Amino acid sequence: MAHQRVYMDQLAVPVWILAAMNKDQYRKPMTGMWDFLEEKENEGVPIDRSQSFYVGDAAGREAGWKLTMKKDHSCVDRKFAANIGLKFHTPEGFFLNEAEAPFSWGAFNPQEYPRTLPLTDQSSPPIASKEKEVIVFVGYPSSGKSYFAQKYLVPEGYEYVNQDTLKSRDKCVKACKNALAADKSVVIDNTNPEASTRALYIKLAQLASVPVRCFYFTADEHLARHNNLYRAVQPSPTAREVLGDIAFRTFKSKFQEPKLSEGFDEIKKINFVFEGSDAQWQIWRQWRH
Structure with missing residues (x-):
């Protein structure tokens, strides 16, 4: 908590620290912590998402995105922001005004999965058989x-x-x-x-x-x-x-x-x-x- 205290002292505004302790709906990139903040802990003040943003270093950047830099450990911060509908920045982009590096969402993108698919090969025999099997x-x-x-x-x-x-x-x-x-x-x-x-x-x-x-x-x-x-x-x-x-x-x-x-x-x-x-x-x- 020591480094968080440094940031909070300099900001001089109210700060919430929410920590996901289990692999459940509160774990990023799922939106449980944000939902909790909006519904329970913002004293009824609506959050204007168009004026909000999210800064995170789990951004899906590949190894070498910057000289000597390793691959990001995940992409959950970028995905979390996308789920909520917030503008996303990396720390380098937001604090140092550096150009954003290329990134990958990972091996599976649910937003690209088709809404409709054939359940199976339509030319194959029916799902249930009238004969014992x-x-x-x-x-x-x-x-x-x-x-x-x-x-x-x-x-x-x-x-x-x-x-x-x-x-x-x-x-x-x-x-x-x-x-x-x-x-x-x-x-x-x-x-x-x-x-x-x-x-x-x-x-x-x-x-x-x-x-x-x-x-x-x-x-x-x-x-x-x-x-x-x-x-x-x-x-x-x-x-x-x-x-x-x-x-x-x-x-x-x-x-x-x-x-x-x-x-x-x-x-x-x-x-x-x-x-x-x-x-x-x-x-x-x-x-x-």
């Missing part, structure tokens, strides 16, 4: 698998098998076997990154003489991480806890792209398609990490 999901956490299953497959009579609910892979395999014995179709809603896990369900389908399809959710790591943070901070009955980095790193390290040679009758690629109101879409498009 096994569907094995493959995809990152937060890639839309559970929502997809509940919307398109469970209403069609598919037995829903999920390891988050059953707590072990062995119980998932047993549930699949029991459903097939009861003459029911099954959807396996797990991440299933490696071929060895998928083989367990393929074998069950083959023993039951029913087709087995793979639904491969194409959302990459960056999109999945974005969805993880979005869905965790939404005030809704379906809001979830933020998944830790380990969930994404584990999937990435184990991932083997599914192939027909594993024994699948079809591999259907599923795009992430945002569903919600226009207002919710604008919130989804905000930077999350």
